[in-house]
Ligand code: HEC
């Protein structure tokens with residue numbers, strides 16, 4: 001266990017330098033057309049989980065409890081657009097940039113902004129929805145009312161009256177009467193979130209929770225409350241949730257929580273394969289690294 005931690009530390013302590021070094025060679029990325037770049041980034045960084053065909057069936061998917069998204073369905077959880085709509089590109093960018101906390105979907109910090117944009121363009125080619133439909137106008141996020149006992153109390157009342165209890169449980173622990181046996185749109189079992197424990201998948205800011213309450217999480221039983229509740233009521237629920245979210249998921253190696261550890265192991269395996277000359281998913285290829293190093297040496301010699 002100790003040895004594992006040391007190896008992990010060494011590898012990930014060094015990786016940023018390796019990335020920086022490799023990204024010195026930007027001429028290559030620039031010379032490639034957008035979709036080709038996106039396809040390469042996808043193959044190297046995403047396919048192990050999301051599958052070469054984008055169907056969520058990558059070689060690592062089976063082992064993961066929270067399944068990687070099937071992009072062919074064109075259904076996304078984390079959107080700024082109303083329930084049932086396609087997400088905006090900026091929604092997908094947010095997910096790729098921040099990751100989904102507590103799952104193996106890690107923040108893709110090794111990718112430049114251009115690389116993230118191109119991989120988002122590429123993943124949209126997996127579903128015909130993006131060809132045939134346009135995303136609806138995003139739900140507006142009103143400014144947050146002043147925090148206080150009153151607003152939290154309103155949130156607590158609504159939490160019971162609006163039916164959150166049936167899924168998330170009387171105290172928010174994710175153990176309501178309808179919590180058992182729920183499935184998502186892809187047929188996998190899903191549980192209502194334990195709202196007393198941070199971090200949340202939606203994101204770290206109150207605005208992230210407000211967005212989720214307003215748009216719902218498509219593909220899951222979590223409904224949208226855009227029509228059922230006023231903005232003030234949705235904000236009061238955010239305040240109530242933040243008042244009960246007093247626990248933190250246990251931190252494991254490098255501060256990772258939950259299935260993030262699995263995500264890191266998968267990335268590490270791929271990085272290792274890449275460094276040893278294989279076609280890893282993060283690995284920018286051992287061959288390419290050697291070539292870079294030789295070129296650098298030549299430059300320095302001049
Ligand atoms: C180690 C596995 C893994 C890798 C590698 C990975 N993902 Fe994911 N991804 C997941 C999982 C698991 C989810 C589902 C999270 C959830 O539903 O809570 C997900 C979800 C997503 C979503 C959907 C979010 C939503 O709103 O529904 C997008 C978009 C996404 N990933 C993009 C990417 C891209 C792009 C890459 C590569 C740059 C990538 N992922 C690499 C595991 C992975």
Ligand code: HEC
Pocket residue numbers: 077159162163164165166167168178182190191192193199200201202203209212213217220221222223225237241
């Ligand atoms: C029919 C069941 C159901 C009802 C009713 C429901 N939820 Fe959810 N909720 C879920 C499920 C399932 C998830 C988890 C989705 C996931 O993990 O991908 C969820 C997720 C959430 C999240 C996101 C947590 C995160 O990690 O970002 C919040 C916040 C939330 N629910 C609040 C509420 C509130 C407040 C209400 C009532 C107004 C409510 N839910 C009603 C099933 C439900």
